[in-house]
Amino acid sequence: MTLDRTLRPGPAWVRVVAPIVVGVLILALWMLVVDVLRIAPRALPSPVAVVNEIVLHADIIGEDMAITATNALIGLAVGTIVAIVLAGLAAASRPIDGMLAPLVAAIAVIPIVAITPILNTMYGASSQFGRQSVAAIAAFVPIFVNVLRGLRQTDPVHRDLMRASAATGLQTFRALTLPAALPYLLTGLRIASSVAVIAALVAEYFGGPADGIGTAIATYAKSGRAALAFAYVAGGIAIGLALFLVTSLIERLVTRRTPV
């Protein structure tokens, strides 16, 4: 969004048409390589075949999308709530901050995928809990880091002002600390939404119940049904995109200051 303001935006139609042109070009190149020149490896299907599979199997793709999306959303919600509470505690108290900082740093550097097989084994082959945990842990980090930074964004002059106005602690929190932190929370949420979907999806590659987008992609890729696997990839992209768009929209609505 900042980019839009610093870079001079062209006419409105350019901004809409430019990405479409890129998409059409890539699609044309893809079809050229696969359908016309026939030089692509077997695992790369034609886009026509992918669309065909999407239409044919819309029902089962939809079901698996619902599973993965639910896991991602539950993980995102839990991760967000825990992150906000812990960031609030860390902002309020130095000792708690000191205890949490190394913990969060450790979580941030764990490749979440590494613990997925363990979690899946721990909670059994029929439980979605392992996948949801992975999504929650993945979503936790960006939210925690952003909210904590946001809670520390109050200007000294604003704190002086609240004190000079004889504001209570709660009033200062509501009128100053919270609004100052809100844009940071929403930025964290936007980042975490994509991360949660990726985590929930990748977690499916490492066992657990035989459903979800990730499981289907792995299965169909191995059994040579590349077009169907790609159709599922499109489903995964759709989930991530939907969440990203929703969180971006919320971020824009809440942080909008100047209706240009």
Added chain:
Amino acid sequence: MSDDARIAVRAAGVGKIFPAKAGDVVALTEVDLTVSAGEFVSLIGPSGCGKSTLLRLIADLDAATSGELEVFGKSAHQARIDQDYGIAFQQAGLLPWRTVAGNIELPLELHGMSRAARAARVAELAELVGLTDFVDRHPDQLSGGMQQRVAIARALAEQPRLLLMDEPFGALDEMTREYLQSELARIAADTGAAVVFVTHSIPEAVFLSDRVVVMSPRPGRITAILPTDLGERDEALRESPAYFERVTAVREALHGAPVERANER
């Protein structure tokens, strides 16, 4: 009128020490100062003379280490809780997510005034500082001078009998500055509030004040208090010989010796 109501600020032997690793820093020592109700007093001096510190003590943003400090006969702390003063800083300090109206009404909102009463008061204050057409704007859509006027309106929201101002025009260009000085002189006269005004501009201090308090650093203390006796504040005053005379007097007090080329600016 009782004593408490006639004296806005009374400081006796006030000192402030900031503890530091390399030894304590004496920011302010033995300050005796009385500001009457309705009086306009400027604090002037070089950096480190403690003028802002003194203002912060009066506002109870910091606590004095020694001496007695009373605001309208109460402790500074009680005066802050009772909202006996309004304050404006060098940075306007507006909340960027609130509109001009939202910023002006912030103190009223914090003190539980009803929405309707707030709206009426905001309209009044916006009129007073000449921002009626801008109440729905956000701070980032305003010039620095306009932001500072919003901050002044906010400081006046609770109709305080004392206005504390910490270099409110310090970051503004000369034109805007002179304009706002005249506005402030008018507002102070209209509201009858006492003003304690921190500045490091000599002409500004002389133009605005009934008395100019000259301060000096290391340790921060009051070295002279000069009455101006200039009567009404209008643009003609800026060109008058009496005004230049006072400017010279303050400059000499600041430098501790007669300045030879006094008309040099």
